[in-house]
Amino acid sequence: MPTAQGGTLYRGREGMWSWVAHRVTGFAIFFFLLVHVTDTALVRVSPEAYNAVIGTYQTPIMGLGEVGLVAAIVFHAFNGIRIMLVDFLANGPRYQRVMLWIVLGLFVVTMAGFLPRHLMNVFGGH
Amino acid sequence: MSGATHGTPAVAERVGTLDAPRSPYVRKRTTRGNYELYSWVFMRASGVVLVVLVFGHLFVNLMVGEGVKAIDFAFVGGKWSSPFWQIWDLLMLWLAMIHGTNGLRTIINDYAERDVTRGVLKGLLYLAFTIVVVLGTLVIFTFEPCPVGADPELLASFCTA
Numbered sequence: 001m002p003t004a005q006g007g008t009l010y011r012g013r014e015g016m017w018s019w020v021a022h023r024v025t026g027f028a029i030f031f032f033l034l035v036h037v038t039d040t041a042l043v044r045v046s047p048e049a050y051n052a053v054i055g056t057y058q059t060p061i062m063g064l065g066e067v068g069l070v071a072a073i074v075f076h077a078f079n080g081i082r083i084m085l086v087d088f089l090a091n092g093p094r095y096q097r098v099m100l101w102i103v104l105g106l107f108v109v110t111m112a113g114f115l116p117r118h119l120m121n122v123f124g125g126h
Numbered sequence: 127m128s129g130a131t132h133g134t135p136a137v138a139e140r141v142g143t144l145d146a147p148r149s150p151y152v153r154k155r156t157t158r159g160n161y162e163l164y165s166w167v168f169m170r171a172s173g174v175v176l177v178v179l180v181f182g183h184l185f186v187n188l189m190v191g192e193g194v195k196a197i198d199f200a201f202v203g204g205k206w207s208s209p210f211w212q213i214w215d216l217l218m219l220w221l222a223m224i225h226g227t228n229g230l231r232t233i234i235n236d237y238a239e240r241d242v243t244r245g246v247l248k249g250l251l252y253l254a255f256t257i258v259v260v261l262g263t264l265v266i267f268t269f270e271p272c273p274v275g276a277d278p279e280l281l282a283s284f285c286t287a
Contacts, residue, residue, distance in 0.1 A: 027233060030226035034254060037219065037262040040202070044265050047199035047273070047280040058195050066194060073180060080173045087170070114189065121193035 014100045022079050025072040032069055063122030067115065074110050078103040165228055172221045179218040203271030203282035212266050219262045227255045 039057075042050040056062060082099045086092040092099075188194055205211040230251050238244040272285035 023229075023233065026226065026229045030230055033222055033226055034258055037258045041261050041265045043199060043202050043269055047276050050199045050202070051280065054197055057197070063194065066188070070184060070188070073184070077173075077177045077181065081177065084170050084173065117189055118193055121188075121195050 025076040200282040
């Protein structure tokens with residue numbers, strides 16, 4: 001594998017950093033998935049075992065973790081659609097940069113819809 | 127061999143010999159197949175479906191009602207007593223695991239430079255894939271929403287009805 005002295009940097013800017021973010025969020029989501037399937041499998045052990053473990057997801061700290069998880073998923077989903085548009089539209093590559101800003105706009109809108117509701121559920125007086 | 131059966135001059139395929147003058151160019155067949163192309167297509171096809179499946183999953187489990195606070199054994203029992211959610215979750219499990227495993231395979235290929243490191247990491251990855259997919263599939267299809275002898279307080283309402 002070729003290596004360069006002093007490391008390598010791709011061309012930077014929106015194209016590279018969206019690629020980095022896609023990779024990092026995908027990596028994180030995959031490991032959550034491994035944990036999530038395993039914790040859900042506890043329904044085969046007993047109702048008590050499942051409730052005990054899922055109860056730890058309902059604490060404030062994990063509630064903030066879920067914010068991070070949803071943020072990672074929402075970015076990965078919207079940026080994934082952008083990648084497909086870049087690949088399949090004739091003019092896709094020309095608009096990759098503006099499409100990233102659309103992705104980030106949709107990300108903000110989606111999180112603005114999710115956050116108040118979720119934080120009220122986690123931190124509200126139940 | 128293959129060259130002769132495809133009607134191209136066998137002599138051009140033999141290693142260490144010169145092509146006959148003005149013989150047509152015969153492109154060497156790759157021995158790798160189109161695996162990476164199919165993997166590229168799969169990432170996009172599964173990605174589109176996963177956007178719908180995962181967003182639906184997150185909406186129903188985190189946004190409706192009391193969100194994450196409402197999730198317990200009875201909640202899962204209520205969902206998986208319906209074939210609709212069983213198929214939904216099964217599809218999501220398989221697509222997400224293949225999509226994610228293929229993504230991690232790419233990451234490992236990019237960054238693990240030594241053959242042994244790459245082999246070990248991918249071995250672990252495929253082991254994790256197999257365990258999680260088999261476990262998840264079994265759970266979805268062998269799940270009992272109203273286990274005998276369980277505390278009725280912890281079960282879905284239809285168990286005691």
